[in-house]
Amino acid sequence: MRWLAKFIYFKILGWKVVGFSDFDSVKKAVIIAVPHTSWHDFPLGILLRKVIGLKTNFVGKKELFTFPFGWIFRALGGAPIDRHTKENKVEAIAKLFEGRNEFRMAMSPEGTRKKVGQWRTGFYYIAKAAKVPIIMVTLDFGKKENKISEPFYPTDDKEADFEFMRNYFKDAIGKVPEYT
Numbered sequence: 001m002r003w004l005a006k007f008i009y010f011k012i013l014g015w016k017v018v019g020f021s022d023f024d025s026v027k028k029a030v031i032i033a034v035p036h037t038s039w040h041d042f043p044l045g046i047l048l049r050k051v052i053g054l055k056t057n058f059v060g061k062k063e064l065f066t067f068p069f070g071w072i073f074r075a076l077g078g079a080p081i082d083r084h085t086k087e088n089k090v091e092a093i094a095k096l097f098e099g100r101n102e103f104r105m106a107m108s109p110e111g112t113r114k115k116v117g118q119w120r121t122g123f124y125y126i127a128k129a130a131k132v133p134i135i136m137v138t139l140d141f142g143k144k145e146n147k148i149s150e151p152f153y154p155t156d157d158k159e160a161d162f163e164f165m166r167n168y169f170k171d172a173i174g175k176v177p178e179y180t
Contacts, residue, residue: 005050015044019148020135023054026151027102030127031056032165033137036108037115037174041139045106046076048137048146056104059093090122094129104135109165115179124161128154136165142173 009015033045049056055077062080064073079096081089097103105126109119127134133151140147149168154161174180 009047009051015144017146028132029104029135031106031135034169035174035180036110037176037179040175056106090125093126097130136168138172140172141175
């Protein structure tokens with residue numbers, strides 16, 4: 001199946017991958033993909049992980065994991081989260097990293113496909129609580145490129161960290177450019 005993913009990704013869609021590739025050295029991480037402007041981002045991400053041979057996971061609202069599609073989301077590496085409980089979501093997700101030899105959770109810091117003025121901060125606090133790096137991946141439809149950053153460990157200076165991360169994505173154009 002990897003050859004088919006490569007054929008679709010490179011030949012049919014005309015995309016390329018640049019940047020970090022030593023994923024054997026990073027078994028646990030929070031992966032953020034930006035800009036998230038369209039439903040096209042999810043299948044592109046599924047193709048990308050197959051192309052680069054990277055096992056990734058994601059969390060989603062528990063309603064996605066019910067019949068008839070729940071088995072597909074689980075097979076793709078999904079883990080359900082109940083968003084309606086009073087449980088601290090950051091701590092609940094950070095615990096998913098415990099007891100696993102390999103867990104790379106992909107998510108969108110925007111939290112929606114629409115244009116946002118500010119990212120949500122959960123991914124950042126999840127990485128800090130789980131003591132794992134953040135890997136940044138562009139969804140750049142302008143260049144048809146997924147640029148992958150070196151692992152970045154959050155510091156105690158949230159503002160500087162967010163400025164650093166936002167700068168990484170500053171030139172990336174989403175599928176829906178006006179939402180970028």
